[in-house]
Amino acid sequence: MSTATKKGLEKYLKRTSDPLIVTPILSPRQIGEASLDVRLGNQFIVFRTYKFGIFEPMGVSAKFEPRKIQERQIIPFGGQLVLHPGVLVLACTFEYLSMPGDLECQVEGRSSWARLGLQVATANSIEPGFKGVITLELSNVGTVPLTLVPGIRIAQLVLRTAVPKLKNPYLGNRKYRCPIGPEFSRLHEDYDWNIFSNPTQ
Amino acid sequence: MNSSPLSRPDEASWHEKVRRRELFRCLDNLARLANNVQITEDFASKTPLKLATLIGVTAELLKKHILTIAPSQDLEQINTMIGFITPHLRYVERARVAQTPWSIIQSAEELLRFASNSKSYFIIRPTWAYNYSIIGEFVSFYREILSCLAWFPLDEWKAKLELNNDESIYCISFPRIERDNCLLHVNWGHEVGHILVERWINDYFGTLWATNEAGIKSRIEEHVKQNIPPGDPLFKELVIQEAVANQMRSTMEAARHGLVELLCDRIGVHIFGLSALAASMEFAARFALDVSPLQSSNYPPWRYRLRMLLQHCAPDLNDNKEIGYPNADIRALIEWMRTGQRLTQTRIDIQNIESNVITREAYNFISSHIDGAAQTITSMLPIELARPYRLHERHVFISQLVSRIRKGVPPNEICHLSDNPASLQDILSAAWAFKMNEIAENPSWGNPNEYDLLFRLVLKGCECSYVQSEWKKRHPIE
Numbered sequence: 001m002s003t004a005t006k007k008g009l010e011k012y013l014k015r016t017s018d019p020l021i022v023t024p025i026l027s028p029r030q031i032g033e034a035s036l037d038v039r040l041g042n043q044f045i046v047f048r049t050y051k052f053g054i055f056e057p058m059g060v061s062a063k064f065e066p067r068k069i070q071e072r073q074i075i076p077f078g079g080q081l082v083l084h085p086g087v088l089v090l091a092c093t094f095e096y097l098s099m100p101g102d103l104e105c106q107v108e109g110r111s112s113w114a115r116l117g118l119q120v121a122t123a124n125s126i127e128p129g130f131k132g133v134i135t136l137e138l139s140n141v142g143t144v145p146l147t148l149v150p151g152i153r154i155a156q157l158v159l160r161t162a163v164p165k166l167k168n169p170y171l172g173n174r175k176y177r178c179p180i181g182p183e184f185s186r187l188h189e190d191y192d193w194n195i196f197s198n199p200t201q
Numbered sequence: 202m203n204s205s206p207l208s209r210p211d212e213a214s215w216h217e218k219v220r221r222r223e224l225f226r227c228l229d230n231l232a233r234l235a236n237n238v239q240i241t242e243d244f245a246s247k248t249p250l251k252l253a254t255l256i257g258v259t260a261e262l263l264k265k266h267i268l269t270i271a272p273s274q275d276l277e278q279i280n281t282m283i284g285f286i287t288p289h290l291r292y293v294e295r296a297r298v299a300q301t302p303w304s305i306i307q308s309a310e311e312l313l314r315f316a317s318n319s320k321s322y323f324i325i326r327p328t329w330a331y332n333y334s335i336i337g338e339f340v341s342f343y344r345e346i347l348s349c350l351a352w353f354p355l356d357e358w359k360a361k362l363e364l365n366n367d368e369s370i371y372c373i374s375f376p377r378i379e380r381d382n383c384l385l386h387v388n389w390g391h392e393v394g395h396i397l398v399e400r401w402i403n404d405y406f407g408t409l410w411a412t413n414e415a416g417i418k419s420r421i422e423e424h425v426k427q428n429i430p431p432g433d434p435l436f437k438e439l440v441i442q443e444a445v446a447n448q449m450r451s452t453m454e455a456a457r458h459g460l461v462e463l464l465c466d467r468i469g470v471h472i473f474g475l476s477a478l479a480a481s482m483e484f485a486a487r488f489a490l491d492v493s494p495l496q497s498s499n500y501p502p503w504r505y506r507l508r509m510l511l512q513h514c515a516p517d518l519n520d521n522k523e524i525g526y527p528n529a530d531i532r533a534l535i536e537w538m539r540t541g542q543r544l545t546q547t548r549i550d551i552q553n554i555e556s557n558v559i560t561r562e563a564y565n566f567i568s569s570h571i572d573g574a575a576q577t578i579t580s581m582l583p584i585e586l587a588r589p590y591r592l593h594e595r596h597v598f599i600s601q602l603v604s605r606i607r608k609g610v611p612p613n614e615i616c617h618l619s620d621n622p623a624s625l626q627d628i629l630s631a632a633w634a635f636k637m638n639e640i641a642e643n644p645s646w647g648n649p650n651e652y653d654l655l656f657r658l659v660l661k662g663c664e665c666s667y668v669q670s671e672w673k674k675r676h677p678i679e
Contacts, residue, residue: 013618021610021617024669027676074298076245077307077668094668096661098610131609133661151668178609178654180304180661 004103004159005034012103012159020159021098035156037110038093041133042150043181044073044081045090066184081148083140085117090182092133094151099130102165106158107134113154117142120155128162132179217273224276227283228264232257234290242297245306248322249296252339252370256289258361259343262354270352282346289339292372295326304664305383308625311667313373313393316472316586321396322370325389327377331487335392337371340364371396381656383663384632387473387480394468397578398461405577406460409570410453417562421448424558448559451495455563458499460571463509467575470510471582474590475517475538476629478510479637482541491550494560502550505564509571511542517592518542526593530603533641534592534634590626598623602631602662603638611658613665620673622666632659 004012009031012020022036030037048071070090075081083089099105104127109120119139126134136155140146148154207215235257239250263271263279271279310323321338328334340362347353373392379385425444432440469477485503492502511518518538520526527535554560579587592599602612602623612631615621623631636655639646 019617021608023610023617024614024622024665025618026669026672072299074243074303076243076298076303077671079243094665096611096613096665098608178657180611180657 002161003034004161006031009036009159012100018100018102019098020100020103022095022157024095030153032156035108035158037153037156038095038107038134040136040148040150040152040154041092041094041181042075042077042079043092044075045070045182045184046073047088070184072181075150077150079150081150083118083138083146083148085140085143085145088137088139091136091138091148091154092179092182093136093155094133096133096180097126097130097157099126099128100165101128102162103159104128104162105160107136108156108158110153110156116146117144118146126157128166132177133181135179135182213273217276220276220280221267221271221273224279224283225264225267228260228267228279231283231287231290232260232264235260235293238290238293242294243299244296245298245301245303245325246310248310248324248370249293249326251322251364252289252324252372253293255339255343255362255364255370256286256293258358259286259347262358262361266352266354271350272352275350275352278349285346286343292324292326292336295328296324296372300327300377300380301325302380302383302386302660304660305386305625308663308667308670309386309389312472312625313389316390316393316468316582317396318581318583320365320367320369322368323393324370324372326372326374327380328374329377330374331376331378332374333376333388333392334374335371335395336374338369338396339371340369381653381660383656383659384476384629384636385480385483387476387629388469388484390469390472390477391465391481392469393472394465394578395461397468397581398464400581401464401574401578402457402461405574406457410456410566413566413569414449417452417566418445418449420562421445421452421558424448452559452562452566455494455499455559456566459494459501459563460567460574462501463506463567463571464574464578466506466510467513467571468578470513471579471589472586473626474630475514475534475592476626476633478507478514478538478541479534479633481510482507482537490544491553493553493557494563495557501564502553504545504547504550505554507541508545508550511538511545513589514538521593524593524596526596528596528600530600530638531592531596531634533637536641537637592630595627595630598627599631599634602627603635605662606631606635606655606658609654609658611662611665613662614669620669622669622673623662625663625666628659628662628666 009020013022013031022038025031025036026039030039048069051069073081081089081091097105104125107121107124107126109118113120117140119137119141121134121136134155134157138148138154235253239253239257242249244250260283263282267276267279306325310325313323314321344355347355347358373389375386375388422441422445425441425448429437430440430444466477466481469481485507488503490502490504490507492500494501518535554564579589598615601615605612612628613623615623615627632655639651
């Protein structure tokens with residue numbers, strides 16, 4: 001695996017067969033020497049902490065339903081989201097990605113934001129063939145609230161070649177198919193979910 | 202305890218005192234509700250806030266003066282006003298970002314504003330009724346009812362609204378059940394047509410009707426004389442006169458309403474092209490096609506409407522080998538439209554219209570004047586929209602957008618990395634072309650997941666193209 005540099009990135013973006021699609025790239029300056037900056041989308045999933053004291057994903061009797069503890073919020077472009085210390089929200093990139101079969105990508109924070117206490121992603125690997133916006137797990141590990149505005153450059157993608165190239169990447173029953181906003185967790189769709197969540201059956 | 206009835210003056214005094222107090226309380230509540238909705242809710246555009254401000258400022262100023270300078274004889278009128286104004290808050294509340302297809306709202310509102318000469322703002326909100334409609338205009342309505350109150354400070358009211366004199370606010374409703382079905386929302390083009398058509402009706406319809414009235418009246422009179430309503434022979438002439446007058450009134454209503462709807466259809470298809478026709482065809486399929494206007498609140502029969510639309514879209518329905526039109530991505534859509542043409546070769550709708558003197562005369566009038574009226578109305582559009590949107594002029598770009606949807610990518614830009622965001626019309630045309638391709642290839646296409654994916658990609662396409670266009674305006678040189 002090798003990291004794609006600016007020239008490599010441009011080659012992947014411009015090739016006609018199975019290109020890397022990142023749309024829209026508002027400014028060419030988003031393409032860095034070995035990374036591509038992505039912007040903050042305007043959909044968020046926030047926790048409804050005022051509703052529940054506990055959430056047991058593997059609760060035996062209750063159905064897995066993250067919407068009980070989380071809700072979607074849309075902040076129109078021009079609006080803002082204040083991320084308080086210790087709070088996690090799910091966000092997404094503004095750009096929609098279509099990954100070719102020979103690239104995988106890591107989502108990284110930007111150091112300028114990290115210095116203010118913002119962590120951007122923890123589940124940060126994007127497989128070859130993925131299509132959609134990328135869900136970001138934003139958390140403020142600093143001590144002062146951060147104001148986030150949809151459209152700002154929030155993260156960077158580091159792209160690496162995947163060898164050998166996948167012929168039919170990311171097809172079939174994937175849990176997250178062409179998302180255009182952050183998606184609620186679908187843990188319960190894991191193939192081994194029932195084995196451990198309900199051992200008596 | 203005194204149990205004798207109140208004297209007239211005492212009752213009047215009691216009535217005024219309680220009325221004033223209660224109206225003050227209601228106005229205070231209304232002003233607070235209008236203010237709260239602005240603070241607590243998010244909207245896809247600023248227009249709902251403008252209406253909330255209009256309601257809030259109106260309530261605030263009425264409240265400010267109701268305890269002091271408002272004369273008692275105006276209190277009943279203020280009560281009626283509150284009854285009119287309060288329900289308008291629902292237009293604001295229902296336009297909350299979470300209730301609307303917010304991705305398409307901004308670009309759609311911008312296009313609709315542009316089409317109506319940039320002086321109108323549009324709230325776009327869902328309604329549980331299965332219908333598209335337009336309500337308004339709010340600012341002039343408020344100005345009119347407030348100007349009846351001699352003491353009301355209209356200048357202060359205008360200053361607080363921060364609206365220019367000729368700016369206006371409308372509310373367009375769409376069926377809630379179709380919220381994400383952005384393909385159907387091209388019907389908004391028809392709704393904005395109502396603004397332009399109303400101007401034409403106000404300026405020209407009366408004169409046009411007057412010049413045709415004598416001919417229509419003589420034909421109706423002749424018909425009535427041949428079919429004299431039963432009654433005392435003594436009053437025969439009177440009965441005839443009354444029947445003629447009634448039928449003339451009905452004819453004019455049928456002509457006016459029919460003309461309005463058909464002209465609005467024309468504006469919709471002028472702005473959005475074939476996708477407006479496609480949406481009308483799908484919408485029409487839910488209803489009977491040949492219902493007489495007299496049985497459907499003067500709406501023209503659907504088959505008649507589709508025929509008119511198809512005539513207007515004819516240049517897009519012809520093959521043009523020189524430019525390779527229609528190409529493979531668009532062919533299915535065009536074929537579907539051609540099925541529509543065959544559908545309109547049946548003339549049951551016209552037979553129904555011809556079978557009644559009222560509709561016959563009304564639709565003769567319509568067919569004589571619709572082209573001239575449409576020409577006048579389209580001349581009211583800004584120069585950039587003066588020419589109708591034609592698919593055959595855009596088919597190469599549409600094809601690229603269709604190909605993006607097919608790959609699971611939003612149709613937001615023409616050529617990747619081209620810095621060329623697609624227009625709303627192009628995006629929706631591509632969405633219709635894609636849908637018809639899929640149905641042509643696989644008639645069982647259309648399960649909830651397939652629709653959901655199409656709608657999501659198109660909505661994301663609308664969002665991205667709008668943001669990219671705005672970005673280009675602010676950062677023209679990169």
